Amino acid sequence: MTLIEHWIGGKAHPNGTERTGPVFDPARGVQQHEVVLAGEAEIEAAVAAAKAAFPAWRDTSIAKRSQVLFAFRELLNARKDELAAILTSEHGKVLSDAAGEIARGLEVVEFATGFPHLLKGEFTENASTGVDVYSLRQPLGVVGIISPFNFPAMVPMWFFPIALAAGNTVVLKPSEKDPSAANWIAALLKEAGLPDGAFNVLHGDKVAVDGLLNHPDVKSISFVGSTPIAKYIYETASRNGKRVQALGGAKNHMLVLPDADLDLTADAAVNAGFGSAGERCMAISVVVAVEPVADDLIAKITERMAGLKVGDGRRSCDMGPLITGEHRDKVGSYIDLAVEDGADVVVDGRGVEVDGEADGFWLGPTLVDKVPVTSRVYTDEIFGPVLSVVRVASYEDGVDLINSSPYGNGTAIFTNDGGAARRFQNEVEVGMIGINVPIPVPVSYYSFGGWKNSLFGDTKAYGPDAFHFFTRQKAVTSRWLDPSHGGINLGFPQTTH
Ligand code: NAD
16 A cells, blocks of 8 residues: 655655545545645645745746746646546546546646736836836745645646746645645656745645644635535634635536427536536536426436446446545435435435446436425535436526525526526526536636635636736836935825826
8 A cells, every 4th residue: 555645845755643544446445545644744844845945936037937837738738647547546537537627727727828928017107207106916925725535636726837827836735535646746847847845745634724724824725625614714714814715515506497408408417417426516416497397307317317337437437436435325325315305216326236346435326306495405515426306487486596505606507598598697696607508617717616605705716816816916106216306295195296
């Protein structure tokens, strides 16, 4: 069993404590690695390495920083299959899905390579006579990134390419459930020419997270994970005077109007509900069917579900296992709850036939109809392959339902009525909207983030928001003295002089 160590100052860093966590192969249901869990000394070492690397990296020319990002992009593109294999082995998602995750991360790297344009300040000549005013964007210093298990490569890539481009140095605390991708990326950044200490990986649990939240040398926190932890991160980091963006959980609704093309809608519901075993923050977990479409739509969804092949992501399957046995059991318990709460379990994924080892953390695609909106099956983020259907009488009832959710990450409307779609994008209180697109993850030059309990803070991930987040602005007022500026004047400076 390999021991996954921290990556600090450009190399593997031993752990000072005996604490470790298991890393499973979810498709086999066995532990394959052990990951170290940081204590105080490692937190200190990681932050100190990033702090020491900051002045030189900040002052590295934009051309050189840009070259490192281009080199990283080339290396990652050439070796993405290696990374995909790591993702499938520790997370369980099928290889094609792992490749998709890397492709979306690469988009952010590519966006970040254009950073010189986005870091430009502004200049005003003669704001007052002989006085120029201009603004600069400068990096924050050491930035902390804390990521979830479900996108071990893409979510860190939402942040670090832009943080590094802007001249910051990074401490990444990846999920302890699938930590190897972070070390692989760190080694690749080094190969791309990033100086040692500019990107560090600190493995661990709450101790490591709290260490970053409380460390005075960590200037910002970018967090992605479940809502209760996101709220805690936001409150703690803000109290400590840090800049913080904390992306939380989700419960994404897909509103289906009676005029929708039900075949395309059923395809989309299955793809968005069961891709990555439903372990996506942008997964569709509730289909809101405006009657009379529900019966027909459910029949079409069920037909498609019967063709899904569940199994080891290294084989040619559609859907892999869940991340741990514990999580699989928790997700499965919602199927019992659905029955207790009076819903109809149309397809039960327990006991699904799989193309994989018997001990894998399996749960097949599950469809539950007539879910009461008071049931925890509807209100909780289940984060697994359980798709609920809620039937409503009208468009208005559907939008009211979506807007009463405490989450506001993503949502989609399926319709052929352009007017209804336009009204939906205006009225719905959600941060990312799909119109006949079930997983509306914005491209890298827009920014990613939800509303309400899906994002604490006012700044989204990647895109233009990220350059705002990872830099501080300075405004400079400058005058090069000449004799006309002489004389005493105690009045407040005015531009009309
Ligand atoms: P999680 O909240 O359990 O863990 C996220 C990170 O927080 C991990 O690095 C973990 O080590 C750390 N952590 C866990 N418990 C902690 C504690 N008590 N104190 C401090 N830190 C702690 O989330 P997860 O299970 O890894 O990921 C799934 C969740 O992430 C889902 O809720 C999903 O919706 C959400 N997510 C959201 C987005 C988004 O963009 N909004 C994207 C991906 C995932």
